[in-house]
Amino acid sequence: MAIAEQKLTSVSPATASSGSFPWRTWLATVDHKKIGIIYIVSAFVFFLLGGIEAMLMRVQLGTPNNTFLSADVYNQLFTMHATTMIFLMVMPMNVGIGNYVVPLMIGARDMAFPRLNALSIWLFLGGGLLLYLSFLTGGAPNGGWFAYAPLTQVQYSPTAGMDYWILGLGLTGIASIAGALNFIVTVLNMRAPGMSINRMPLFVWMNLVVSFIIIFAFPTFTVGSIQLLFDRQFGAAFFNPAQGGDAVLWQHLFWFFGHPEVYILILPVMGMISEILPVFSRKPIFGYSFVAFSGVGIGFLGFIVWAHHMFGVGMGPMANAFFAAASMVIAIPTGVKIFNWIATMWAGDVRLTTAMLYAIGFISMFIIGGISGITLASPPIDLQQTDTYYVVAHLHYVLFGGSILGLFAGAFYWFPKMTGRLLNERIGKIQFWLMMISFNITFFPMHIVGTEGMPRRIYTYEAGMGWDMWNLIETIGTFLLAFSVLIFIYNVLSSLRNGEVASNDPWDAATLEWTMPSPPPSYNFLHIPVVNSRRPLWDAKYPHAAGDDHHGPSSAPSQVRYEYTDEETEGAKDIHMPSLTFSPMIFSGGLTVASLGFIYINKDILGLPTRVAALGFILIGIVMVSIAIRGWILDSRKDSPYLSQHH
């Protein structure tokens, strides 16, 4: 497990990359940093796809009785927009940044299970590509990202779209569970000496909490969706009332996962904000334990509020009252976080870098999303507002104004560490203001049209309802929002080439990742640091300013170094890292191919040949997985001194 102790051969990136793009070192990588970047880049591509879907829908809704999109295509687009943004954008973006940053923050050389980490990224990509393949093979999923039964039964949704949805998300679900286990083991076992639990950076804390949420929430979804798959493929009737099944059961299974999922999307971003605000206020986080434990509290409470998505299904007033009360209670730890963030800036030296602006923007928009959430927690009010555009406004204030603005803060903050160059601050600030303004133009009016009675998920609406003007404004806002994303892409591309070169520590930060060169070498730390406080780098830089830290750290300064001699760097060749391997990619490729086969196993579109082809795909998949398992075992032997000694 502890890679630092392993003696094994390594491929140094310096020798592998020259001339053309080093495909092999990326595709066969087990380096958490490279895997993180693959996550981030692919999540961003899915962000653009989800954004294009959103824009198409907004064009359709820009005017009443519009015929730009057909009803069926619109339904496919809103299903895929939500599925993409949740499962293929925000989640993997969080995972990607976590993958890159968490081992660096805790002073580790990699994740605990590097090959499992590689398996996660390729399974995620396999699942995402499978989902998008459905657009080309006769129709994307069209039953909503919540896939309510019995609309998703095969008689009401006869295309293969929902099967793609189930299996595509099944693959990304395995990736998430494997990733979560990897994070938990990494954080619990691989922290640098001296970094006790109560000295972990808050971003690490939130990743730990989210990993536990994932391993408790995802299995419910996986089981439910496999049952749905059996309903569709074999007529199992778990959720089909016409055959004695229970449609409401699906809602319980789905939302028992679906609501914790909301915190899976937001908590890591809250962790990022909790890192960025102190650095640019030049102060420690206010109330470290309260911020950390409010995250834990949200994680627990997140599991007892799921039925607030179901106030209207007739659970009865007592059940509704319980879920309403629990949902209101969750506002308390959330409020605690917001107050502590503001207090962190209070009396600080607040530096409005682009990353800081995005972090402040996050708080500002999240306040609005949190407040609109309170009205939705009240069942009588909810029954007027649910399934209207009011909810669309609320969820976008939380997930776009929250998660995505926070992710932009993280992007500007860690971009120099990942690439060695700073993003352009001037362009960044222009983009920030454009995005803030256009975000509000797009989503604020949705509160209004929702209150004025516009239902969600309608592909068109009649004129004269008073919704026309606001819908047009929202559509214009969407285009401005897209333009601000284009500015970001330009910023990234131009900064990669010509951006200001980043030092180890361009932001005067506090945590361990800033002790390393930008970007860090493949082995991360030449010498594993010894940590004696929550802000090891800050305390090393400002030994006199750290004096009043009463919350845990000992008086001894942390041993962090960020200047190494050439001689020492030469010695890095002796640090052995796990070798390149294609096994995880072949494994996930096999599962993806087999899943594709399973989708068509019971379809009689072309009669027998379809079924034979489907069985063929499954067989190929099994062979690929078998080859990968064998390769994996051999890789483990090769990389482990303990196993190879016995030969």
Add this chain to the structure above:
Amino acid sequence: MRKEARKRPIPLLVLVLSCAAMLAGCANLPATTLYTYGDHATRVLDLLTPVFWMAVGVFVIVQGALVYTVIRFRSKQASAPVPTQIHGNTKIEIIWTIAPAFILLVIAVMTFRTQAANSYQPPEAMKIRAIAHQWWFEFQYDDGKIVTASDLYIPVGQSVQIQLEAADVMHNFWIPKLAGKTYMIPGKTNYLAFKATESGIFRAFCAEFCGESHGNMRFRVIALDPAEFAQWKTNYATTPAATNGTAQALGLTGDAARGAAIFADPKKQCAACHIIEGTTAKGKIGPNLTHYGNRLTIAAGVLPYTTDNLAQWLHDPASIKPGNLMGRVIKKGMLKDQEVADLVAYLDGMKFAVNMPAEK
């Protein structure tokens, strides 16, 4: 080193938008939840109003604190001294943990009072059964003696209890100005009780995504004075007389008697799906079309009821309501224009007088 960006636009923008929102919310639009004519929706509004003002208060305080903090403490110079390193304050933490809890407690108590009132099912309420189909609403009175669709007639001032069911997938029953939403679930029966406090015609929707034409699944609620409601019911229960009038559609003169024959013709398949009381049409798949001429809309709220719109519908149902069952049988042009005109004359002829209230 770094140029500071101005930070006024955000609060200003939010303020402007909030004002615009409040102004816009003041208009009595067709489906707004802010002008209510039923006890259920009114109680929700009475709960929402104080919660809204509390939310505005919280917003102003917290957003104000955020903006004030950023402006007051933003770095004035690149080489500012390191600020005092404050790590926290347990007293303050406890205060701002408990303070929101009190606000939430107030909201929770008000919520539970409203919820108790809104979930109460008065035993004396008039019972109406509503069954949702893809994508239209069926309404039954008096244990199925009266069956209609798309227009829900109720008496003013009397509680009604809607027994909510679904024939295929999940739907959701929503009349913004009268009552909040309740799911219509296959295999499960839900109940919603409310009372209209004023006469009027009200917009209503299916609020749960229910497939291709979910966006086309609407209905109207017509709240009549009790005497007129009783009259409507009596009239509706009377079998429509055989009609032999005419009507203009598609520039042609339709003949009702011919239309009746077309409707009954097994080759045209109308009677396979629809019921018209007093005729041989006994199909149970589509909506009951008895007294069709009284409908306020065509195709479950998609088009206003006019003879021209009815002709358009009969000409090509799939183009008006994508995915609907009738469109799979009656393809575009399958009925000749003269046949359409005859059918329009027949269907439009079956009606009786109702003193319709104003749209509210």
